[in-house]
Amino acid sequence: MSTNNDSKRDRRQFLTEAGLGAALLTLSPSSVLADDKPINFAGIGVGSQGGSDVDQVVAAGGNLVALCDVDHKYAAKKFAQYPNAKKFTDYRVMLKEMGKELDAVVIGTPDHTHAVIAMEAMKRGKHVYCEKPLAHTIHEVRTLMAAARKYNVVTQLGNQGHSTDSIRRVVEWVKAGAIGQVHTVHAACGEFKDVYNQSRNLEKLAQKYDVPAELDYDLWLGPAAYRPYTPFWVHWNWRGWMPFGTGTIGDWFCHVIDPAFWALDLDAPTTVRAEVSGYDPATQGLTYPPASRITFEFPANKERGPVTLVWHDGNNPIPQPKDFGDDEVPRTGAILFGEKGMIVHGSHGGGGCHILPEKLRLENTGANAPKETIPRVKGHHWDWLEAIRTGRQAGSHFDYGGRLTQVALLGAIAIRFPDQTLKWDVKAGRFTNNDAANALINPPYRKGWKL
Numbered sequence: 001m002s003t004n005n006d007s008k009r010d011r012r013q014f015l016t017e018a019g020l021g022a023a024l025l026t027l028s029p030s031s032v033l034a035d036d037k038p039i040n041f042a043g044i045g046v047g048s049q050g051g052s053d054v055d056q057v058v059a060a061g062g063n064l065v066a067l068c069d070v071d072h073k074y075a076a077k078k079f080a081q082y083p084n085a086k087k088f089t090d091y092r093v094m095l096k097e098m099g100k101e102l103d104a105v106v107i108g109t110p111d112h113t114h115a116v117i118a119m120e121a122m123k124r125g126k127h128v129y130c131e132k133p134l135a136h137t138i139h140e141v142r143t144l145m146a147a148a149r150k151y152n153v154v155t156q157l158g159n160q161g162h163s164t165d166s167i168r169r170v171v172e173w174v175k176a177g178a179i180g181q182v183h184t185v186h187a188a189c190g191e192f193k194d195v196y197n198q199s200r201n202l203e204k205l206a207q208k209y210d211v212p213a214e215l216d217y218d219l220w221l222g223p224a225a226y227r228p229y230t231p232f233w234v235h236w237n238w239r240g241w242m243p244f245g246t247g248t249i250g251d252w253f254c255h256v257i258d259p260a261f262w263a264l265d266l267d268a269p270t271t272v273r274a275e276v277s278g279y280d281p282a283t284q285g286l287t288y289p290p291a292s293r294i295t296f297e298f299p300a301n302k303e304r305g306p307v308t309l310v311w312h313d314g315n316n317p318i319p320q321p322k323d324f325g326d327d328e329v330p331r332t333g334a335i336l337f338g339e340k341g342m343i344v345h346g347s348h349g350g351g352g353c354h355i356l357p358e359k360l361r362l363e364n365t366g367a368n369a370p371k372e373t374i375p376r377v378k379g380h381h382w383d384w385l386e387a388i389r390t391g392r393q394a395g396s397h398f399d400y401g402g403r404l405t406q407v408a409l410l411g412a413i414a415i416r417f418p419d420q421t422l423k424w425d426v427k428a429g430r431f432t433n434n435d436a437a438n439a440l441i442n443p444p445y446r447k448g449w450k451l
């Protein structure tokens with residue numbers, strides 16, 4: 001007969017294999033909602049992706065009670081779609097006024113305000129769904145990870161592919177040794193090149209613009225250093241400006257790398273090195289380069305040897321691998337290289353995953369596929385709501401999603417120091433060989449803001 005400790009250990013192993021991580025797997029009994037109680041949530045930053053998240057949480061059974069956006073014109077369609085939801089401009093006012101009526105929040109604001117909003121919500125005991133990347137800086141990420149544990153809330157990063165069947169299939173293939181030991185991963189994103197590199201708009205930044213009446217620009221800036229308003233900062237373009245966004249790697253890494261990160265049980269790299277091209281040094285610190293190649297070296301663990309991860313973006317695609325045959329190299333996706341073969345997949349959750357060469361594919365698909373060892377879920381937003389209802393953690397909770405984001409942000413820092421190998425000490429949370437890079441881990445907030 002198994003002991004009580006054995007039962008706890010078995011459940012911990014089950015949840016870890018399901019991608020739920022080893023930390024904060026269950027919440028206190030008081031956090032479990034009654035079966036008949038609706039989960040009241042608010043959407044913060046709903047003009048773009050955040051609005052889509054709101055729709056999907058509603059479709060999964062969430063009860064929308066409030067919407068908040070600093071630009072009521074940009075959010076007008078979403079405001080009109082949900083006329084019964086209370087409308088706010090300032091998330092701090094909303095959290096205070098809604099009080100205990102609110103159980104959870106969905107955050108879809110620009111990267112530079114993720115952390116302050118998520119922290120304020122968690123301090124008030126609200127469960128948090130936050131779009132990727134989790135935060136704008138490494139210090140913010142690590143602080144949010146600790147806060148999620150401290151405040152005992154259910155969290156979910158917005159890398160929706162983490163809840164797909166395809167990512168589970170990739171993980172099961174790797175764990176079963178379908179392609180042998182994986183030693184190298186090449187990943188890429190070739191999307192929205194004119195968004196992530198804003199060089200064409202640099203000269204326009206000197207032009208003067210009035211702040212639109214419908215936009216609370218000071219609140220949009222949040223903790224970021226003050227800069228005069230320009231339409232080139234806001235609404236989508238912010239992704240390509242270093243003070244507000246995290247570039248291609250910040251926007252896509254948590255989607256594209258998620259399958260390999262989970263399957264290989266990656267954590268933090270020991271080194272990161274960026275190579276960039278087509279980049280005027282004068283733009284460093286403001287916008288991202290049109291092409292990057294960033295190499296991460298991960299140490300071996302008990303289950304595998306060391307892993308080299310190479311990230312390609314913009315005008316730098318994944319090179320055609322040797323013996324790749326007629327298969328198409330993914331424009332946005334990844335190739336996992338093992339001792340016996342390769343796994344190829346697309347961007348979100350290992351979409352379109354398949355094994356090469358063909359002989360190896362036939363040996364690991366259909367009736368020959370590895371046993372399904374990871375529980376399937378009904379969807380990413382459903383998983384978050386179900387975790388709130390049952391008192392467990394969601395699949396891409398902040399302990400997992402935070403570690404994934406941390407690697408992306410290491411790459412975003414490395415871009416500022418091209419052709420330099422940066423050595424990362426994950427325990428200390430700093431680089432051991434570059435003080436200038438360390439200054440980007442926790443840059444100061446604007447006066448009046450704190451985490």
